[in-house]
Amino acid sequence: MKEELVYTPEELRYLALLAKDYPTQAATFTEIINLRAIVNLPKGTEHFMSDLHGEYEAFYHILNNCSGVIREKVEILFGESLTKDEQDDLLTLVYYPKEKLALMEQQKLLNDGRTRTILQELLRLAKLLSSKYTRSKVRKAMPESFRYVIDELLHARPDEDKNRYAYHAKIIDTILETVSAHEFIFALTALIKRLAVDHLHIIGDIYDRGAHADKIVDELMHHHSLDIQWGNHDVLWMGAAAGDLACIINVLRNNVRYHNLEILENGYGISLRSLALFAVNTYTAGDGIDPMVKAINVLLCKLEGQTIMRRPEYGMDDRLIFKNFDFDKGTVTLPSGTYELTTKDFPTVDRSDPYALSEGEAELMAEMKRRFLGSERLQRHIRFLYSHGSVYRAYNGNLLFHGGIPMNEDGSFTEVLLEGKKYAGKAFMDKADFLARRAFEQRDEYSLDYMWYLWCGYDSPMSGRVVKTLERSYIADESTWKEPQNPYYTLNRDKDACAAMLREFGIDSPQGHIINGHTPVKVKKGESPVRADGKGICIDGGFCRAYQNSTGIAGYTLIFNSYGLRLKSHYPFTNVESVLQSNTDILSDSVQIELEPKRIMIGDTDTGKKLLQMIADLKRLLAAYRQGYIFEHDCREW
Known part of the structure; x- marks a missing residue:
């Protein structure tokens, strides 16, 4: 006979709450059976x-x-039954169903027979992709309007009795008869894409350089399951959206530099007219430098300088080189020598107080701040970055962050002073995350200043280098542009150092990895994204066109499935029109990085551990029912 279980009052209160969701023994053991199936x-x-x-x-x-x-x-399913062109046609339909169907109609390639074939091919593809999920999860992934019909069709079997199989065939007949095939195809292609990727990780830097970061965020907001680790360009926009002037001027500089004014003016409704007028009325264009660039560079020097002087703990006094300008001679003196400036046009600089804003600059920045704070779409996008993002994440045995962890050359974690207290390792990363969130919620000066530091600081987990913006802006001699990096960027190639970092975050698995971006992998020069004997993986492969000449590729996707890790190297994308007209796809090379010693089941994942705990709790509830500590209830009583 089993020994009677003992329950604490706290546990009974918890089990009583759990009983609201599982009010009977039948409901409880049914859920145990369901969860047991899922974890396997x-x-x-x-x-x-x-x-x-x-x-x-x-x-x-x-x-x-x-x-x-x-x-x-598609190659697995149709490699022997469809030609290469037919497979490409099907793939383009999956990628861009609305556009592809419209083109096929225009070319008079659609009829009932062709549409029936497309539906059958898409159903076969959806069946293959759904095979690793529970029927319940697949059903939830289906578009609601077609959920019942798709569920029926996905579970059709050729060897079923003729009546049942005829019933499934009749469903397709009815879809064609009611002229709802297009909508059904849209629903099926959406399901296929959703089932192919269970969870998406974006390891930072959505913003800057390319023209349409706002459209990327719109797409991410509709993704079914994702997380984001903030990059230095992301926190820059987050700081700007919270109203920090040093972040705002850097956002303006980046977008003017990369000729991406569209995202500001059209994407976020932030007019630059006042900036343009101020620049034209204040600066000359005689030395070949755009007056707007001149205005931004001076404002950047002043606003960053003010932040550095407010925060001596940042240790950035050497970045106050504006005070070393000889504005009349047009030179600047650095420890390495005296250099000629690219311009002598500094009409707003008070020689006795070079970091003070002029009246016109102060008015301009107050207006820019109002515009960033008042952009509803920008604020909505940044709130999404906060709700789905963080400085780092430990997920299924992998440690994800954009840049690095501040470290010393001996491999120890750097102690960073924040709000009068020193933090290192995981505690530092948690504090950085806390301050980033406080900046947007409370908009206090300390947290806002730290958002700027996260953008460009030597001990920032997103940056990790001495950023030489002023040298790049004002000195032609490129020897002054070199940006020293935090020791992390050397240590991350050492297996033991990476293992120590993983342990700091509670990851002690032989299959644990650090996964980050930030530093483009120069494949052309023989660099590899896989480092430290496989413990570190850098997946910045050059999505940005500006980097593709040096990387030699156009981005990476790291894929982690139940068998292990593989890396997809992508080649440059042409455009959607080319895909539709010629079935052009992004070509990708695939390399297996690591095979798991045994296939990974849901029970081995972070989610699985929570499910296993839930199973244990439900078993306690079931025992409490059977021993009379908790009574079963009719669901209607709740």
């Missing part, structure tokens, strides 16, 4: 991408082709 399924596929940098079209296509996974599944 293969884990879902995770995709990791980083450094998107506003390259919307390439990102959108990779989102649609699921980093080439859809193509692999």
Whole structure:
């Protein structure tokens, strides 16, 4: 006879609350059976991408082709029954169903027979992709309007009795008769893409350089399951949206520098007319430098300088080089020598107080701040980054962050002074995350200043280098542009150092990895994204067109499925029109990085551990029912 279980009052209160969801013994053991089945399924596929940098079209296509996974599944299913051209046609339909169907209609390629074939092919593809999920999860992933019909069709079997199979065939007949095939195809292609990627990780830097980061965020806001680790370009926009002037001027500089004014003016409704007028009325264009660039550079020097002087703990006094300008001679003196400036045009600089804003500059920045704070779409996008993002994340045995952890050359974690207290390692990363959130919620000066530091600080987990913006802006001699990096960026190539970092975050698995971006992998020069004997993986492969000449590729996707890790290297994307007209796809090379010693099941994942705990709790509830500590209830009583 089993020994009677003992319950604490606290546990009984918890079990009583749990009983509201499972009010009977039958409901309880049914859920135990269900959860037991789930934890024994293969884990879902995770995709990791980083450094998107506003390259919307390439990102959108990779989102649609699921980093080439859809193509692999089509080749498995139809490699012998469809020609290469027919497979490409089907793939383009999955990627861009509305556009492809419209083109096929225009070319008079659609009839009932062709549409029936398309439906049958899409159903076969959806069945293959759904095989690793529970029927309940697949049903929830279906578009609601077609959920019942798709569920019926996905579970049709050729060897069923003739009546049942005829019933499934009749459903397709009815879809064709009611002229609802297009909508049904849209629903099926959406389901296929959703099932191909169970969870998406964006390892930072959605913003800047490319023109349409706002469109990328719109797409991410509709994704079914994702997380974001903030990059330095992301926190810069987050700080600007919270009203920090040093962040705002850097956002303006980046977008003027990369000729991306569209995202500000059209994407977020932030007019630059006042800035343009101020620049034209204040600066000359005689030395070949755009007056707007001149105005921004001076404002950047002043506003960053004010932040540095307010925060001596940042240790950035050496960045106050504006005070070393000889504005009349047009030179600047650095420890390495005296250099000629690219311009002598400094009409707003008070020689006795070079970091003070002029009256016109103060008015201009007050207006810019109002515009950033008043952009409803920008504020909505930044709130999304906060709700789905963080400085780092430990997920399924991997440690994800954009840049690095501040470290000393001996491999120890740097102690960073924040609000009068020193933090290192995980405690530092948690404090940085806390301050970033406080900046947006409370907008206090300390937290806002720290948002700027996260953008460009030597001990920032997103930056990790001495940023030489002023040298790049005013000195032609490129020897002054070199940006020393935090020791992390050397240590992250050492297996033991990476293992120590993983342990700091509670990851002690032989299959644990650090996954980040931030530093482009120069494949052309023989660099590898896989470092430290596989413990570190950098997936910045150059989504940004500006980097593709040096990287030699156009981005990475790291894929982690139940069998292990593989890396997809993408080649440059042309455009959507080319895909539709010629079935052009992004070409990708795939390399297996690591095979798991045994297939990973959901029970082995972070989610699985929570489910196993839930099973244990439900078993306690079931025992409490059977021993009379908790009584069963009719659901209607609740």
